[in-house]
Amino acid sequence: MADDSDLEKTEPASGRRLEQAREEGQVPQSRELATFILLIVGVTALYVLGRWGGHRLMHMLRTGLSFERAQAFDATGMIIALYDVAMEGLMTVAPLLIALVMATLVAPFVMGGWVFSTNILRFDLSRLNPMQGLGRMFSTHGLAELVKASLKAAVVGGVGTWVVWRERDHLFGLMLQPLEASMDEFASLVLFATLLIISSLALLAAIDVPYQLWEYHRKLRMSKEELRQESKEQEGDPQIKARIRAAQREMSRKRMMAQVPKADVVVTNPTHYAVALKYDPEKSGAPVVVAKGMDIMAQSIRELAKEHGVPILEAPPLARALYANCELDQQIPAALYTVVAEVMAWVFQLNHWIAEGGLPPEQPGSLAVPPGLDPAAGDPEAAR
Known part of the structure; x- marks a missing residue:
């Protein structure tokens, strides 16, 4: 059995194995x-x-x-x-x-x-065998x-x-x-x-x-199984790490979705993208992206916005530009200030109309974004 075990150990010792051997006085x-x-x-x-x-x-x-x-x-x-x-x-x-x-x-x-290792001084009955x-x-x-x-x-x-x-x-x-x-x-x-x-x-x-x-x-040679086990112990089991990452993504998604009802407006593609913006002049100098998503996530953002009465504006170039150039909980880039200002003005007028009545405000017309910020410019499929 010992010979079979030695034959299975065909891989050079890892750095961790050499370190452990040194700690044991070997x-x-x-x-x-x-x-x-x-x-x-x-x-x-x-x-x-x-x-x-x-x-x-x-x-x-x-x-x-x-x-x-x-x-x-x-x-x-x-x-x-x-x-x-x-x-x-x-x-x-x-x-x-x-x-x-x-x-x-x-x-x-x-x-x-x-x-010097105390392991060498440790009493071992097997040495008397x-x-x-x-x-x-x-x-x-x-x-x-x-x-x-x-x-x-x-x-x-x-x-x-x-x-x-x-x-x-x-x-x-x-x-x-x-x-x-x-x-x-x-x-x-x-x-x-x-x-x-x-x-x-x-x-x-x-x-x-x-x-x-x-x-x-x-x-000190190791078998392939020992190397895999050591890798799991040092870096973590890949399956466990995957589950942890999935749990972290889910928690991040829930935190993000909790911000949608507090948003001022949701800009959509309308099919592929949805980006929620929040503007608080006392906390930031420009609107902040509080949620964004593609496809299924974008649909969830739209549905949650409708459920809580958050205005939804269809502006495909702007939605794509916001999704590609903005990070969560970060202010929009200066290049988008002008076009987003038109959106926020419409939101202000819309809220005023809801509170006071009168004629409903018209949605902004052509919300063109600066060249280079729309990643799907010229792509008909992405523009849907």
């Missing part, structure tokens, strides 16, 4: 690269310390192993002498220890970065780690054995030389062997780093 790491960096830093520190460190260690050995017979029976004096030797040794190797600690902290940044432990041990990752550990042991052991065998006569001769000269020779041999080991580990790290990156991204 980052690409290469022990071989870290070991290589530690060795480089350690050898460099030893080289920089050079003769100073060697002389300090020799002085420590001489003073630590040289004492009077009476001192051997003085417990307090021996403790003080031991403390002095220990402090001198600690101060001698302190630069090396500091360099190694800094390298240990910096090495993770070379590849995956330094991450012997069957799962055997599974991890004999997994592809476990076998790869075993091969690398064997290679490292073979490299270190092989190089050490080869150097000792190659320099066996030289090593035996060191016992006949003065202490200072023999330590210099021995340090040179150790440095030579270490450089050979570092060169071998560099090759191993060069192989391990790409492998670890590949293995890390392979483990």
Whole structure:
């Protein structure tokens, strides 16, 4: 079943998946690269310390192993002498220890970065399951780690054995030389062997780093279903979003239709368009579009206007121009002030006639709009 699941995960990990893995403390790491960096830093520190460190260690050995017979029976004096030797040794190797600690902290940044996650410290009973432990041990990752550990042991052991065998006569001769000269020779041999080991580990790290990156991204691969599910979680279910948009449109439509009874006039195409205008000199300097619609919506606006006694004026070019160039709850553009002023004058006269009686006002004649504002100019079908 696990193999089938892995086969289904054919897609690269998304940015969110990589971020979650990092939050859980999962980052690409290469022990071989870290070991290589530690060795480089350690050898460099030893080289920089050079003769100073060697002389300090020799002085420590001489003073630590040289004492009077009476001192051997003085417990307090021996403790003080031991403390002095220990402090001198600690101060001698302190630069090396500091360099190694800094390298240990910096090495993770070379590849995956330094991450602290409490998830790693969380107690997990499954880690105590012997069957799962055997599974991890004999997994592809476990076998790869075993091969690398064997290679490292073979490299270190092989190089050490080869150097000792190659320099066996030289090593035996060191016992006949003065202490200072023999330590210099021995340090040179150790440095030579270490450089050979570092060169071998560099090759191993060069192989391990790409492998670890590949293995890390392979483990985080996702199936197409997981990608779809993540997309839904981040961006929302398309069906739910569609329902939300539909609900928002319906609410907007209801708010708009609630403004129709308050309008001063509705200008129609009469078939395709209907635009409701409201003019309140105390609130705005020009008439405002409070509702507009096409086809079925235009019909609903006309019916609601009739129901509430809102004047309806058939002016196709003006209706089209208002619909195309005006937004809801926005004032009409300055280019339409003149023609709309004629409409509002007619509305004023109509309201006066309804209140006072007399002769009904004539509807405005040719309400021509400025060139370019009528989107259907020259289109007989749209002019209906």
